[in-house]
Amino acid sequence: MVSGNLGETILVIDDTPTNLEVLYSALSSAGYEILVEMDGESGLEQAQNSRPDLILLDVMMPGIDGFETCHRLKANPATSHIPVIFMTALSETESKIRGLNAGAVDYITKPFQHEEVLARVKIHLQIRSMTITLEEQNDLLKNFSAHLETKIAERTTELQQAHAQLIQQERLSSLGQLVAGVAHEINNPVNFIYGNCTPAKQYTQDLLDLVKLYQEEYPQSNSRLQKKVDDIDLEFLAKDFPKVISSMQIGADRIREIVASLRNFSRLDEADFKEVDLHEGIDNTLMILHHRFKATVEQAEIQIIKVYGKIPKVSCFPGQLNQVFMNIIGNAIDALQEHDSARSPEELKNNPSKIWIETYSVDSERVAIQISDNGAGISEAVRHKLFDPFFTTKPVGKGTGLGLSISYQIVVKKHKGKIECDSTPVRALGL
C-alpha cells in the first residue's frame, strides 16, 4: 500500500464526478488531504489560496481547458512551483505532449489504475519535497557564503589598515633615524671647519702682516715681485681674505645650528619623557619645512607668523610632539599650495598665504598651541572625519590620511591632551 505524508495536499481539477470520486477515495485512503474543483477558473483560485503540494489536472473541461489552466498556473509566481500532473485518455498522445510542454511534470491515463496514480503522485511529491529541501539548503549556503565573504572583506580591510599604519610609523621612525644619522655624520666634519676657522683667520692675518712688514722693510721690490703683486691684486686680496674666512665661519656656524636642530627634531637620543621648551620643537620643525614655504619659481611664499607667548617647559615625549607639529604645519602648507594654485598673481600679492603659530598658557597646568592658515578652510563634512585613519582628500600617492590620526594618538592617548579643529576663517591676530 502506498501512503502519503501527513498534511500533503492535492488539488484535483476535473469536471467529471465519477473521476473525482475515484481519485478522492484512492488518494484520501492513502492519507492525503484532497481539494476538489470542477473547472479551470475555480482551480486557479483554489491553487492561489491553498497552495497545494500537487495538482491533478483534467485536459477537457468547460471554460478554460487544462492546457490554459496549466499555463496560467505556471505564469503566476505564487503557483508556478506546484507540480502539475495531467489526466488524459490513454489514446491522446498529442494531449500528453501538449500537457508536458505547458509545464506539467507527468501525466496519468484514464481509466485510472489506483496503484499507478498513487505511485506517480507519491514520486512527484517526493521530488517536490526534495526540491524544497535543496532550495532551502541552497539559500543557507548562499547566506553562509555571503557572510563568509563579508567576514573576509572585513578582515582584509583590517589587515590593510594595520599594514598601512605600520608603514606610516615605519616611515616616520626611519625618517627620524635618517635625520639623526645624517646629523651625526655631519656633526664632526662641520666642527673641524668651524673650529679651524678661528686659527685660519689668525694665520691669514699673520701672513698678511708679514707681507706688509716685508714691503715696509724692503720697499724697493724687483720686477718679478711687482708682477706677482699686480697679478694677485695683493691690495684687494689683503682686504677680502679676512672677509672670506668670516663668511666661511658664519656658514659653518649655520650648518652647526641646522645639525643641532635636526638632532633636536629626531630626538632619537631622547625617547624619554622630559621637560622641554616647545618653541624649540616648533622652530626646528619650521626649519625642516623651510624649503616648502619659501618662494620658488613655482610657488609664492608662505609667510610664517609666530606669536609665541610665555609658556613654561612641558613634560612630554619631545620627538613625538615634533611629529605632530610636522603633520599639522605640513597639512597647512599642502592646503595653502592647493589654494594658491587657483589664485592669480594679483590675489597672491594682495593677500599672501600665511600660517599663524600662536602659543599661550591656559592655566598653571596647561599650554595651548594654535596653528592656523588662511587657505580655503575645512568643510564641516571633512572636519567630522579629520582624525579618522586613512581619511584623505589628497590624490593617491600624495596623502595616506594618517597624519592627523597619528597626531591624535600622540596628543590624546600618549599625552592626555586635546587636539581640536576649528574651521572658522583665520583671525588676523592683529598682524
Ligand SMILES: Nc1ncnc2c1ncn2[C@@H]1O[C@H](COP(=O)(O)OP(=O)(O)OP(=O)(O)O)[C@@H](O)[C@H]1O
Ligand atoms: N589646514 C588644512 N586645511 C584644509 N584641509 C586640511 C587641513 N589639514 C587637514 N586637512 C584635511 O584633512 C585631511 C586629513 O589630513 P591628514 O593629515 O590626516 O592626512 P593627509 O594630509 O591627507 O595625508 P598624510 O598626512 O598621511 O600625508 C586632508 O586630506 C585634508 O583634506
Ligand SMILES: [Mg+2]
Ligand atoms: Mg597630512
